[in-house]
Amino acid sequence: MRFLLALFALFLISSCKSPEARYPVSQNSGSYINESIELNKEMIAQEEDYIKQVMGENPDTEYLNSENGFWYYYNNKSTDSLNTETPEFGDVVVFDYSISTIEGEPIYAEGERPTREYAIDKEKLFTGLRQGLKLMKEGETVTFLFPSHKAFGYYGDQNKIGRNAPISAKVTLHEIKEEPNNEINNQE
Template sequence: MKLQGLHIICCIICLWGCKTPEARRPVSVSSGSFIQESIQRNKKLAAREEAQIKRLIAQDTSHTYLTSQNGFWYYYRQKDTMATQQPVFGDVVTFNYNIKDLNQNTIYSETEIDTVRYAIDKEELFQGLREGLKLMKEGETVTFLFPSYQAYGYYGDNDKIGTNIPLVSTVTLHTITKQSTKEN
């Protein structure tokens, strides 16, 4: 009889022990308010920078500005209407550029930066300039107006460009070297 009672107790313990595990609740619950506040702050910053750039464009009646799909503005200083070739992924381009703030104060001159050799989308370059080069043809000179999120953003360049600085950059594209798309 004692043995039978012991079997019943063991069966009850085994059945109770086979219960599915319950998920543990977090000790602290994050509401996501920091992220929402950050989003709102960044939207206000972007709107303020875009308003600054649009004021500059409105004051500059001597140039015809274009808006890129990537969120920056530009105008041609020298346009080549005959060329059709624009750089694409992997092409190697050589170009010169400078960087100024919106008040036209030079941050980096063309001579400081020197001629740059860059493989499109395969090397590091700030986002706006990377996308701007893809709009150009050989021999063209274009002035770009970049909001900070298209330039160096929150971190700057850890040297002369500070946090959230919109930039103006004049770029001259010298050569486009097409890369072979054939497989060996």
């Protein structure tokens, strides 16, 4: 009997070791993320090269380069020296816009989309248009050339605009309504 108790005690002592960590079968080094970053950089460079090629085919048009990563030109620029206001955070703008391919084929024709009111940086709007509206003055019409990451990106608009599609947007800014807090600050 002692032998069995000793054997049982030995068994209990040997089975009470601390658990060992289990390591994953495969390890991810982050190379997928790095590859994705490189692919996106290449795609953006290709889109920008293509947009520059299209701009080169229109030498009579004066294209401006935005610091936000897109290009634009004025269809109708305000020459009124009193009209210097551009929209700021919270201002409500009233505008119309149409969207076409970079080559000029209509996607959403003029008048197909309703006139829109938008509170600057307080509502949802695709990145490029949100940034482009801040460059405009009342009464101006501007055509913007957006690479896909400034437009509808990877998902498109899930209707007529496909994924990773650079676009052109022709925008007319009708009115800027200052946010009530901005009007008070301007009067002081």
